Amino acid sequence: METLGYLMQGFGVAISPMNLLWCFIGCFLGTVIGILPGLGPAATIAMLLPLTFRMDPTSALIMLGGIYYGSKYGGSTTSILLNVPGESASVVTCIDGYAMAKKGRGGPALGIAAIASFIAGTLGVIGLMLVAPPLAKFALSFSSPEYFALMSLGLAMVVLLAGESMTKALLAMLVGLWIAGMGTDLFTSTSRFTFGNAEMLDGIDFVVVAIGVFALGEVLGNMEIRGGTKMLPVPKGIRNLMPTWQDLKDCRFAFLNGSVVGFVIGVLPGAGSTIASFISYGIEKAVSKHPEKFGTGVPEGVAAPEGANNAETGGALVPMLTLGIPGSGTTAILLAALVLWGLKPGPLMIQDHPTLFWGLVASMYIGNVMLLVLNLPLVPLFAQILRLPVYVLYPVIFGISMVGVYGVSSSLFDVWMLGAFGLIGYAMRKLSYPAAPLILGFVLGDSMERALRQSLMMSQGDLSILVSRPISATMLFLTVLVLIAPLFRRANAWRVKAIG
Amino acid sequence: MKFISFLVALTLAAIASPIAAQGFKPSKPVEFVTHTGPGGGGDVLARAIASAMEKEKLMPVRMQVANKTGGGGHTAMSYLMEKKGDTHTIAVFTGLWFTNPIMRAEANITLKDLTPLVRLVLEPAMLAVKNDASYKTLKDFIDAAKQNPGQLKQSGGSLGSRDWIVRQLLMKNTGTTWAFISFPGGGERIAALLGGHVNIMLIEPQEAGEHIRAGNMRVLAAISEQRMAAFPNAPTLKEAGFDVPNVPQPRGIVAPPGIPAEAVAYWEDLFAKFVKTPSWRKILEDSLFEDGFQRSAELDKFIDQYSETTRGILREGGVKVVR
Numbered sequence: 001m002e003t004l005g006y007l008m009q010g011f012g013v014a015i016s017p018m019n020l021l022w023c024f025i026g027c028f029l030g031t032v033i034g035i036l037p038g039l040g041p042a043a044t045i046a047m048l049l050p051l052t053f054r055m056d057p058t059s060a061l062i063m064l065g066g067i068y069y070g071s072k073y074g075g076s077t078t079s080i081l082l083n084v085p086g087e088s089a090s091v092v093t094c095i096d097g098y099a100m101a102k103k104g105r106g107g108p109a110l111g112i113a114a115i116a117s118f119i120a121g122t123l124g125v126i127g128l129m130l131v132a133p134p135l136a137k138f139a140l141s142f143s144s145p146e147y148f149a150l151m152s153l154g155l156a157m158v159v160l161l162a163g164e165s166m167t168k169a170l171l172a173m174l175v176g177l178w179i180a181g182m183g184t185d186l187f188t189s190t191s192r193f194t195f196g197n198a199e200m201l202d203g204i205d206f207v208v209v210a211i212g213v214f215a216l217g218e219v220l221g222n223m224e225i226r227g228g229t230k231m232l233p234v235p236k237g238i239r240n241l242m243p244t245w246q247d248l249k250d251c252r253f254a255f256l257n258g259s260v261v262g263f264v265i266g267v268l269p270g271a272g273s274t275i276a277s278f279i280s281y282g283i284e285k286a287v288s289k290h291p292e293k294f295g296t297g298v299p300e301g302v303a304a305p306e307g308a309n310n311a312e313t314g315g316a317l318v319p320m321l322t323l324g325i326p327g328s329g330t331t332a333i334l335l336a337a338l339v340l341w342g343l344k345p346g347p348l349m350i351q352d353h354p355t356l357f358w359g360l361v362a363s364m365y366i367g368n369v370m371l372l373v374l375n376l377p378l379v380p381l382f383a384q385i386l387r388l389p390v391y392v393l394y395p396v397i398f399g400i401s402m403v404g405v406y407g408v409s410s411s412l413f414d415v416w417m418l419g420a421f422g423l424i425g426y427a428m429r430k431l432s433y434p435a436a437p438l439i440l441g442f443v444l445g446d447s448m449e450r451a452l453r454q455s456l457m458m459s460q461g462d463l464s465i466l467v468s469r470p471i472s473a474t475m476l477f478l479t480v481l482v483l484i485a486p487l488f489r490r491a492n493a494w495r496v497k498a499i500g
Numbered sequence: 501m502k503f504i505s506f507l508v509a510l511t512l513a514a515i516a517s518p519i520a521a522q523g524f525k526p527s528k529p530v531e532f533v534t535h536t537g538p539g540g541g542g543d544v545l546a547r548a549i550a551s552a553m554e555k556e557k558l559m560p561v562r563m564q565v566a567n568k569t570g571g572g573g574h575t576a577m578s579y580l581m582e583k584k585g586d587t588h589t590i591a592v593f594t595g596l597w598f599t600n601p602i603m604r605a606e607a608n609i610t611l612k613d614l615t616p617l618v619r620l621v622l623e624p625a626m627l628a629v630k631n632d633a634s635y636k637t638l639k640d641f642i643d644a645a646k647q648n649p650g651q652l653k654q655s656g657g658s659l660g661s662r663d664w665i666v667r668q669l670l671m672k673n674t675g676t677t678w679a680f681i682s683f684p685g686g687g688e689r690i691a692a693l694l695g696g697h698v699n700i701m702l703i704e705p706q707e708a709g710e711h712i713r714a715g716n717m718r719v720l721a722a723i724s725e726q727r728m729a730a731f732p733n734a735p736t737l738k739e740a741g742f743d744v745p746n747v748p749q750p751r752g753i754v755a756p757p758g759i760p761a762e763a764v765a766y767w768e769d770l771f772a773k774f775v776k777t778p779s780w781r782k783i784l785e786d787s788l789f790e791d792g793f794q795r796s797a798e799l800d801k802f803i804d805q806y807s808e809t810t811r812g813i814l815r816e817g818g819v820k821v822v823r
Contacts, residue, residue, distance in 0.1 A: 043567075046538030050551045140695035144681075184572060186682045189603055189659040189819065198578065198606040201571040269687050323694070324710055325687040326539075332687070333539030339706065339786065340548065346710020409569050450684070457681050458653060458697065 003129065010358025014366055019059050023363045026063035027370045030070020037078055037086040037211060037404035041071040042329040049337055057341040058356050062363040064337060068330050069121055069313040069364065072273075073371050076113040076306050077382055081106055082397050084215040084404075088206045089273035089309040091439050092281045094214055095161075096294065096301025103297050104233040107241030107383040111376065112299045113306045115248070116255055118372040120307035123259040124266070124314025125364040128321075132350075136322040139267045144454035145466050147270050149475035151448035154275045154440070156482040157282035161436045163295065166486070169437045172428065176441025179204060180449075187453055199413040207408050209442055211401045212418045213435045217425020219394050232386045241380045243299065251303040254284050258307020265308070266315020269327035270451075273312035274443045277305035286482070314364070321357060323347055524762040525560060526588055532563045533591035535576035542592045543567060545621075545751060545787075549592075552779035558770060572600040574607040580614050583756040587763040590617065593754045598807050599660045602814065605822045611803055615759055618771045619752035619799045621784065622792035624724035625662065626734060628703045628717045630693055638720040638740040641700060645676040652678040653698040655689040660814060662749050663702035666723060668817045669744040693717070705730060705788035723747060730788055750792060750806065752799065768795055 013019060033039045045064050052060035071087070079090040080097035093113065100109040127135075155173070162169030182193040183203025194200035235241070258280045265276035284304040285294045294301050319325040324346035326332035338345040343353060350357045388396070405418045428435055459465035467473045532550055534542040543565065550563040568576040573596045583589045593611060601610045627638060635641040645652050656663035664680055671677055681698060683689045686707060692698045694716055703717075705728060711717040712731070719734040725746060727736060737744055753771060755764070774780055775793045784791055794802060811821050 042538045046543065046547065046565075046567075049547055050554075053551060140691055143692065143695060143697040184604070184658075186658045186684055191604055191606060194606055196606055198571045198574040198604075198608070201574060201604060201606055202569070269685075269691050319687070319691070323691075324707075325691050326685070327687060329537060329539055332685075336539050336544045340544070342786065344710050344713075347714035347716055348710055409575070410566070411568075411570060411575060450682075454681050454683070457679055460650065460679075 006354060006358045007129065007362060009355065010360075010362035013058060013355050013359035014062065014362035019062055019359070019363065020366070022055075022059045022063040023066050023367050024370055026066020027070040027367050027374065030067040030072075031074040031371065031374060033067070034071035034074020034086060035077045036074075037084050037207070037400060039404070039407055040087055040330070041068045042333050043407075044071075045330065045333050045337065049333075049340065052337065052341070057338070057343055058359045060337070060341065061334075061356060061360050062367075064334060065317075065360055065364060066367050068334070069310065069367065070371055072121070072310045072313060073114065073117045073375050075309065076117075076302070077110065078400070080109045080113065080302070081382060081385055082215060082393075082400075083218045084397060084401060085210045086404075088210065088443065089277050089305070089312070091210050091214070091274065091436070091443075092277040092305035093302055093309075095281070095436055096297055096299075098218075099295060099297035100299070100302065101232050101297075101386065104235050104240075105297060106232065106234065106386055107379055108243040108247055108299065109297075109302050110379040110382060111241075111243040112247060112251060112302045114372060114375040114379065115243070116251065116258060116303040116307040117310040117375075118368055119255045120259040120262055120309075120311040121313065121368040121371070122365065124263050124311035125361060125368070126314075127263045127311070128314040128317055128364075129361050132318045132322050135267050136318055139269065139319055140323075142268050142270075142471070144451045144458060145469050145472040146475070147268075148448060148451035148455055148466060149472040149479070150265075150268075150271060151275070151444045151451060152479045153475050153482070154278050154282075154444050155448065156479045157278050158437045158440055159483060159486050160282045160285045160291075160294075161434060161440060163434045164432070168431075168433045172433045172435070173437040173441040176438040176443075177445040179209060179438075180442045180445025186450060197413075199411065203446070204417060205405075205408055205414060206443065208405055208414050208417045209421050210439055211405060212421025213425035213428070213438060215397055215401050216418065216422025217429050217435065219397050220422060220426040221429045222390070223394065234383055234386045238380055241383050247299045251299050253287070254280075254300040254303035255307055257283055257287075258304040258309075259311040261304075262308030262311030263315040266312035266327070267318045269319050269325055270447065272328060273309050273316075276308040276312050278440055278443070280304040280308035282482070286485075317360075320345070321350060321360075324349065524587060524760065524766045526766075527561070528588060529562045529564050530559070531589045532565045533568050533576050533579060533589065534565060535568060535570075535573040535591075535594075535596070537567050537569045542594050542751070546592045548783050548787075549774075549780075552777070552783060553774065555779050556774070556777045558774055558777070571607060572604065573597050574600060574604075574609065577601075577607070577609040577611075577614065580754065580756045581609055585758045586756050587759050590753050590755050590767065592751060594751050595662060595749045597754075598750075598803070599810055599814075601823060602807065602811055602821055603660050603819060608823075610807075610823070611754065612800075614757050615755040615764060615796075616799050616803060617753045617755055617764065617767045617796055619750055619792050619794040619802060620771070620775065621751045621789040622724075623704065623749035623751065624722060624728055624788070624790055625666070625702050625704055625749070626708055626722050626728075626731065627666075627700060627720045628693070628708055628712075629700050629720060630696060631715055631718055633699065633718065635720065636718075638735075638737075638742065641720060642670070642674050642676055642742075645678045646674070650677045650679060652700065654678060654680050655683055655692040655698040655701045656680055657684075657689075658682050659817075660810075660819060662747055664817070665747050665810070665813050666702055666744075668813055669747070670742060672816065673742055673744045706786075709788065724790060728788065728790075745809070748790075748792065750802070751789075752792075752794075764796065 075086040075090040078084040079093040083098040085091045097109045261280040262276045320331040534546040536542040601607045721740045722734040
């Protein structure tokens, strides 16, 4: 009941005309930068920071928050239409989203992404509102062994991402793990696989690998096809550009799955939205009645990762607002903003500044509605992009990719690396190696290695630390189940064949 | 009346112009480089300085923050090398700009290859434990470490970072050992301490303040020359009974190599004026930094001495020193 009173107070703050306007500005800007690859919410918030000094902190937080969760809505657009992941968490959306677009269902895919974002975004706020303090305590109980187990579970998803050949998927994953190891080793400060290049000391940026392998690889592969003037088919009529009831019904579980997985993983400071989207995709495929169709363009394959990606925002705000602990680049700069406004983020902030917290929570409910209203009408408009002839579209994708990569670090070296990864992506396509396992290995490799070494340092080299803790043991058990499931399925199919 | 003021303005301009002609003044927006991404320590400081400069109207032009991330600071340093002679580019340097070239062969640019202008702050730090830890003083912790060699844990950054260096110094001074577990982000280090997964950490005062107020954390010692005004109950290392050198985390301003002497003088004077402004005082107070202003001549000496000390500590800790 107390919560309801506070929430009403929060809506009182958020619904004032000025705050509604700031909320809208934030959501709109967020959508735009989400669509542009390379330009992320962290950089945008940093650029806008000087403008917020004259604003009331609550209004400023409402606007910056809008940019944060708004960017998650836009991130799926280029993934679905052009196979260009706008941010790390949209990589998984590429798999089935782009496959849907290839089948002429780009519009429905965009619609599903927007609706999944709305549902998960709203459920994420409800989670933030109701269970923030107890969940923050749960997040603290997570230590390196638990993170290692979580990453193992994530990595085990490779068996679900594999296409026709498990061997090829595993090889691609190993290459991803290898690339993840490049750069300076955190523990010993020695450099690994830098080939004497100072540019490689921080390793290779995620955007370079993902855009290179996915977008450039795809374009290079398609350029071989002669005769076609259109990249993808786009059906006429607005009806065919929106998801059908059947699509939404198919996605019922995916919406919920994405929301819960995204929120819970978002709360953990050392995890992030990318692993959340991979795991929710894996769960969706594992429980599906038609797992073989995943990767060929099923709406659930878009709804689950997009939902996870959006619910993660609500989760990531939990440690930030209740403990003052940032879990990602964006929450780190939001914390820095709070300090610059003269507030003291930390365990007492909600108690000391209730209007700030509840105003933000209420504005997030409003903002998610705004984003749905803003994004759904854009779907038919964006789907038209695919009507462009390939001689326009391919150079545009090349341009967007290069600008996006250059925008992250302003380094020309990264643009060359992008080209190299484009060629790798092309070669993988020609040899029919799946790209997703490479990205999966690359994303998880670094944090997984770190978590393992941290655990072993804590236990002085005793591996039993990984299985003697209940949460980590449970997750490792699940990992084993995921890994041996295909063997059972194969044995079963063989038996059926033998009997038949 | 108008005519008179016009005359006054004209005379003033006549007096002022020869001085202006001798000196240097930026004529277009100044690029203000930091090696951290948005939200990182250097980035936040650069943006705070840029908006304070604007507020105090000390510069005729704006400052634009540019994030040149990568290479452990090397990308930003080599960017300054490329900008040789450019009077409209400056950068924030931090302790990493000292240690990165010392430890990594690939990072072949040192702070001395550039034009260090001023030192602005010395960042203090604190050794903190969780509120329910059994140690009340740093001595209690050291005693516990003595009884269980290698068993206690500290969460921190990477090898060669300040928290690692302070640990090395304390272990050497007391003949104890404890584990050092690296975490990439400050948030994860704090989470590890608050979750009870490690026993101690070196934390920046601004990060610790609210956790101390909420009673989640306790300070054992302050890494600063004197007790910090915000934490009067935290003894310095010396007061706590440990005679180890203070390891300050310096931050300051550096320019590209080969800029004219007038430009160096301009930047030095600008920052000398800047550090006296109320806006800067407020930044120091909010971030709980210590004023560490030094002009370039003193800063040069500081760089030599700081690098030499760091090299010594690294060698003793078994780290390869490359330059």
